[in-house]
Amino acid sequence: MNNQFIQGVIFEWDKIDNDSYIKKIEAFKGIEKIEFTNSITLFVGENGSGKSTLLEAIAVAHGFNPEGGTKNYSFSTHDTHSELCNAIRISRSYRKEKWGYFLRAESFYNVATKEEEYADSSHPSARYHEKSHGEGFLALAQNNFRPNGLYLLDEPEAALSPQRQLTLLMEIYRCAKEGAQFFIVTHSPILLGIPNAEILSFDNGSIHTCSYEETESYQVTEMFINNRDVLLNRLLEE
Numbered sequence: 001m002n003n004q005f006i007q008g009v010i011f012e013w014d015k016i017d018n019d020s021y022i023k024k025i026e027a028f029k030g031i032e033k034i035e036f037t038n039s040i041t042l043f044v045g046e047n048g049s050g051k052s053t054l055l056e057a058i059a060v061a062h063g064f065n066p067e068g069g070t071k072n073y074s075f076s077t078h079d080t081h082s083e084l085c086n087a088i089r090i091s092r093s094y095r096k097e098k099w100g101y102f103l104r105a106e107s108f109y110n111v112a113t114k115e116e117e118y119a120d121s122s123h124p125s126a127r128y129h130e131k132s133h134g135e136g137f138l139a140l141a142q143n144n145f146r147p148n149g150l151y152l153l154d155e156p157e158a159a160l161s162p163q164r165q166l167t168l169l170m171e172i173y174r175c176a177k178e179g180a181q182f183f184i185v186t187h188s189p190i191l192l193g194i195p196n197a198e199i200l201s202f203d204n205g206s207i208h209t210c211s212y213e214e215t216e217s218y219q220v221t222e223m224f225i226n227n228r229d230v231l232l233n234r235l236l237e238e
Contacts, residue, residue, distance in 0.1 A: 005150045005181050008035040008091040009058060015087040022084050025050040027202040034207060035091075036183075038198035039176040043185045044215050045202030051185045052154050053082050054202075058183060059152045060085035064102040067110055070144070071100060097150035097181070103141060105158035134159045138168060145171055147178035157188035165190040189221045 010033050016022050027050045043051035056066065063071045113129070128136035137159040145151065157165050165188055172182055173194055186192060192199060192215055201210040212218055224231055
């Protein structure tokens with residue numbers, strides 16, 4: 001039985017103009033529905049393959065602020081989100097999340113600033129700006145990960161060292177075991193290794209499941225580590 005908060009998305013392409021760049025994304029062509037049955041779903045693919053576009057659309061269609069934060073955040077520093085959010089319908093379960101957060105690497109500074117503005121005596125600020133970028137990013141995630149929550153993370157590894165990525169991996173895995181659901185866009189071979197997660201690849205012209213070892217992030221990292229000198233000599237000589 002599928003008891004995830006978000007069980008799938010249905011695409012309504014008639015709501016997107018034919019000349020929209022959304023319809024030119026190869027991975028979206030011909031797709032009508034995606035089902036989510038796993039508590040952790042990872043989106044992987046080359047830059048421009050559509051993974052962040054879909055994550056953003058799911059977040060906005062579910063009620064999150066396009067730049068990130070909880071559903072209580074309402075601000076716009078620069079309105080850049082795509083129209084895809086208006087062309088998808090979210091299939092929800094009988095369960096409703098008790099908490100949620102949309103975390104974007106590119107707009108972390110703006111969200112951290114708003115967190116300070118929204119703070120009051122009952123909800124004091126965590127003062128993320130007083131920490132290093134990586135420490136603040138990890139602290140924001142840790143402060144908002146709760147059981148039975150819904151979390152959408154866009155490239156959360158961007159500010160984190162490999163060691164801190166391992167810390168984030170443990171936090172995600174623990175929280176998922178406590179009833180939370182995660183959607184994560186990542187290029188990190190560390191985060192892609194989360195046990196039992198479903199990996200959806202946006203490469204090769206379609207959205208499809210793949211194994212950890214089939215991801216380009218894993219293959220390129222393994223090739224570089226095992227053949228660094230040969231690879232660098234070949235690349236730099238050319």
